[in-house]
Amino acid sequence: MKKIAIIGAGPAGIESASILAKDNEVLLFEKSTAVLSNIIDKAYLFPDFSSASEIADKLNSKLINDNITLMLNKEVVDIVKNDSEWKVVDKDGKNYFVSAVLITTGYQIFDARRKEELGYGIYKGVVTSIDMERMIRYNQVVNSINETPKRVVFLQCVGSRDEKSGNRYCSKLCCVTAVKQAIEVRKLLPEAEIYIFYMDLRMWGQHFEELYRESQEKYDIRFVRGRISEASSTFDRKIQIKAEDTLLGVPMKMTADLLVLMVGMEASCGTKDLGVKCGIGGEYGFVKTATPHLCDNETTEQGLFVAGSCKRPMTINDVINDARSAACVISDYLK
Amino acid sequence: MMKYFNPFVLPFVLGTLVLLGICVFKYIRWYMAFDRVQRSKVKKNILSWKFLPAIWEAVLECLFHRKVFRRNLVLGYMHSSIAFGWFLLILVGAIEAEVCIQGSKPFWVAIFYRFFVHEHPTAVSVVFANIMDALLLIVLSGVLLAVIKMVYSKIVGMRRVTKHVLFDRFAKFSLWFIFPLRLLAESYTAAYYGNGGFMTQALGNLFTPIYHEYVEIALWTMYSICLAVFFVSMPFSRYMHIFTEPFLIFFRRMGVTEGDEPTGFTKYELSACSRCGICIDNCPMDKQLGVQGVQSVYLLRDIRYKRGTEEVANQCLMCQRCSSDCPVGLDLMTVRRQVRTKESNIDAYGNYSYTDNIQAFNSVGRVVYFGGCMSHLTPGITEAMMKIFDAVDQKYWYMDKDRTICCGRPLLQQGFLKQAKDLRLKNQSMIIKSKAKLLVTSCPICYQSFTKEYNLPIKVMHHTEYINELIKSGRLKLRKDDLKVVYHDPCELGRGCGIYDEPREVLKSVSNLVKAKDEKEKSICCGFNLGSTVLTMEQQTKVRDAAVESLMYKNPDLIATACPMCKKAFNHATTLQVKDIAEVVAENIIDNGQLTMNN
Numbered sequence: 001m002k003k004i005a006i007i008g009a010g011p012a013g014i015e016s017a018s019i020l021a022k023d024n025e026v027l028l029f030e031k032s033t034a035v036l037s038n039i040i041d042k043a044y045l046f047p048d049f050s051s052a053s054e055i056a057d058k059l060n061s062k063l064i065n066d067n068i069t070l071m072l073n074k075e076v077v078d079i080v081k082n083d084s085e086w087k088v089v090d091k092d093g094k095n096y097f098v099s100a101v102l103i104t105t106g107y108q109i110f111d112a113r114r115k116e117e118l119g120y121g122i123y124k125g126v127v128t129s130i131d132m133e134r135m136i137r138y139n140q141v142v143n144s145i146n147e148t149p150k151r152v153v154f155l156q157c158v159g160s161r162d163e164k165s166g167n168r169y170c171s172k173l174c175c176v177t178a179v180k181q182a183i184e185v186r187k188l189l190p191e192a193e194i195y196i197f198y199m200d201l202r203m204w205g206q207h208f209e210e211l212y213r214e215s216q217e218k219y220d221i222r223f224v225r226g227r228i229s230e231a232s233s234t235f236d237r238k239i240q241i242k243a244e245d246t247l248l249g250v251p252m253k254m255t256a257d258l259l260v261l262m263v264g265m266e267a268s269c270g271t272k273d274l275g276v277k278c279g280i281g282g283e284y285g286f287v288k289t290a291t292p293h294l295c296d297n298e299t300t301e302q303g304l305f306v307a308g309s310c311k312r313p314m315t316i317n318d319v320i321n322d323a324r325s326a327a328c329v330i331s332d333y334l335k
Numbered sequence: 336m337m338k339y340f341n342p343f344v345l346p347f348v349l350g351t352l353v354l355l356g357i358c359v360f361k362y363i364r365w366y367m368a369f370d371r372v373q374r375s376k377v378k379k380n381i382l383s384w385k386f387l388p389a390i391w392e393a394v395l396e397c398l399f400h401r402k403v404f405r406r407n408l409v410l411g412y413m414h415s416s417i418a419f420g421w422f423l424l425i426l427v428g429a430i431e432a433e434v435c436i437q438g439s440k441p442f443w444v445a446i447f448y449r450f451f452v453h454e455h456p457t458a459v460s461v462v463f464a465n466i467m468d469a470l471l472l473i474v475l476s477g478v479l480l481a482v483i484k485m486v487y488s489k490i491v492g493m494r495r496v497t498k499h500v501l502f503d504r505f506a507k508f509s510l511w512f513i514f515p516l517r518l519l520a521e522s523y524t525a526a527y528y529g530n531g532g533f534m535t536q537a538l539g540n541l542f543t544p545i546y547h548e549y550v551e552i553a554l555w556t557m558y559s560i561c562l563a564v565f566f567v568s569m570p571f572s573r574y575m576h577i578f579t580e581p582f583l584i585f586f587r588r589m590g591v592t593e594g595d596e597p598t599g600f601t602k603y604e605l606s607a608c609s610r611c612g613i614c615i616d617n618c619p620m621d622k623q624l625g626v627q628g629v630q631s632v633y634l635l636r637d638i639r640y641k642r643g644t645e646e647v648a649n650q651c652l653m654c655q656r657c658s659s660d661c662p663v664g665l666d667l668m669t670v671r672r673q674v675r676t677k678e679s680n681i682d683a684y685g686n687y688s689y690t691d692n693i694q695a696f697n698s699v700g701r702v703v704y705f706g707g708c709m710s711h712l713t714p715g716i717t718e719a720m721m722k723i724f725d726a727v728d729q730k731y732w733y734m735d736k737d738r739t740i741c742c743g744r745p746l747l748q749q750g751f752l753k754q755a756k757d758l759r760l761k762n763q764s765m766i767i768k769s770k771a772k773l774l775v776t777s778c779p780i781c782y783q784s785f786t787k788e789y790n791l792p793i794k795v796m797h798h799t800e801y802i803n804e805l806i807k808s809g810r811l812k813l814r815k816d817d818l819k820v821v822y823h824d825p826c827e828l829g830r831g832c833g834i835y836d837e838p839r840e841v842l843k844s845v846s847n848l849v850k851a852k853d854e855k856e857k858s859i860c861c862g863f864n865l866g867s868t869v870l871t872m873e874q875q876t877k878v879r880d881a882a883v884e885s886l887m888y889k890n891p892d893l894i895a896t897a898c899p900m901c902k903k904a905f906n907h908a909t910t911l912q913v914k915d916i917a918e919v920v921a922e923n924i925i926d927n928g929q930l931t932m933n934n
Binding site: 113114116117119122123163164165166229230231232233 | 711712713714715718736872876902903906907
């Protein structure tokens, strides 16, 4: 049995660990004190509104395996090539020698406070899509004074496709997430007005376009093409937004009870850090794969593999597929 | 009279006359082109006490080159050894001629004294000969440094030197040659007549065996021609600054300033630029971005020689780093803006009919608070100011809360003068109608506009000044923590308005203020100055990253600034907290209400 180190116990780490553990011994490192921390607070997953907690539970159960050693609260600080082996160093300075390393350190969300003009962290009525997911999950969609909101506004591309914040790329899944959340809010608040401000709507996945259509026809979600330039507070603690409707070509003002910022995905600190240390750092701090088509789990380093959203923004299904393909590639490599 | 004539003096005499003629002609013509305001300033102040400090300033700057010395000792020595040394050579030479020659004599005798006067009648003249030699030696040392500087500029502390046009180089070489030729000519004469000082005589003694009268005349002729060439090229080259700088100093002291449009005064400024290139070294366009040929020295040269300049004028952050370095103190930003000036009849962008509905609020006893457009994009700052006003129980009118009118400066910086003026007039009338006594703004861009471009009858303060006053008067009580804070000087507030101390005093009263690597006048622009029109995002972020690096010098816990633009720029550059001073203060207010409740 060969030893494999997997860094990051998110969906990618757990899925690949469960497959690789059939023939190998897997050391699964996790920086935080819990696994799947990015899924845990989600309510439902697009496109079919399946429960996030159910999926988290199923992934979690895959960890029950004698060949998997899960190490929580164990940050990996360095990975060094040691002849044909790899040396993984944890934060306590302990070394682990393994035959292959899989990096699944994932993403983190864009810190919306960096776009101060949108008022996140300043006005209570401004929340992020992550906050919204929690509100939906616990059925607590309320405005800044704990009242039922009459008007909810979603803003796309916060920290994505945005040169000023340094992220020119598209985070890929916010478009459909906003549509999904808007439908969920509609289900909870049948009376509310719901708007989505967007630059382009990129409904690329299966059923996404249908969901978008449904949101307009069945759920009365209103779409405005244009960016919100600034948010401020009114005297009754509502959020006043200034925007431009670029289809009508007019500037507009709107008062909302809740402004939801669809925050983009950035490379996590661990991804950025390990990417640089292993010499596989790519654009925007994500890790770089050997080639984009045929070797998308391999890196330029032999025995060092990557999977999941540490490579680029990905949906959970993409992450799981990528984790399986990584497991397949690693098995081949270890033969 | 003929005793003191030799044909070789003719080039010099003619050159001098041409130089004086051209200069007088130019200076009069430029003065005639002053605008009404500028001319009235001159007429009003020409016979006033303002003259005295101007004389002193002219001596300090034009002869001693104080600002150049401050920049670098060797550079200062190089400049003043040539300029002041030459000035003394002429002055002492004239005195020498006056003392040693009885009766009337032509003016060129002082210049060619050794050729015409062969004997030392008194001990005094021996002393003079030695003094003149010493002065010549000093000038020669300056020329030597200038030659070395051309190939190794680090000797005078400069990273880069100006790339001069051919004509400037020609003038420069003619200047350099004057002094070795003078040395040779005087030494050669001393070789025969023994009338030299310590240096010319020593060198002359070597020439004694090869002395020939024709060679002597030839050397003096070359010296005279060299002088003439330099004199004639001077009014058309960068050396016009020699005479122009004193004029500029006097005009400035009389209160003359640059206007929106180029005038005769601009001509004085353009010609007062010595093209020393000191503005190049710290220009972010060069230092951080490696863009050459756009710095103030090149812009002024291009304007003066009427080359295409708009492209050069736009390649600038307007961070004023060069203005603070300029040894002549030229108004580089205004001159650049004049070239940026666009057509003023772009109606689509100058439609301000919406401002008609915005009305003033009666603010007797209130402070007018003007957040500024940029502060609307950083609501943390305006919220903090509200909290501070409330904490000191100060009623205010938040003038631009809902319907915003820009202060006009961004338009002005881009060259839209008329549009900027429209906005200024609207704001100005509203401020006056409000009857408030104090205007506080959170944005240094607005602050600079209100203080320099408006004509407001009330006091204007940036919020750092206002908060500082609140703290000093005891109205605002703050707790101090030991957070390590570094302060970034915004261009518009620091170099633009000279406010360096108030923000630091405020920060010292709430935190542990640490130094940045480049501070105050030397602070690096955040890269996102509104004055930049054509810089790409990559270029802006490069400048920004350099500024952040300088701020990280003492590993602070927090970056504090006083400008919404800088705050936004830094927010995306570092994981460190970035806050405005108002926010830092608002977080540390000791609430009076709470105190009494606890008691």
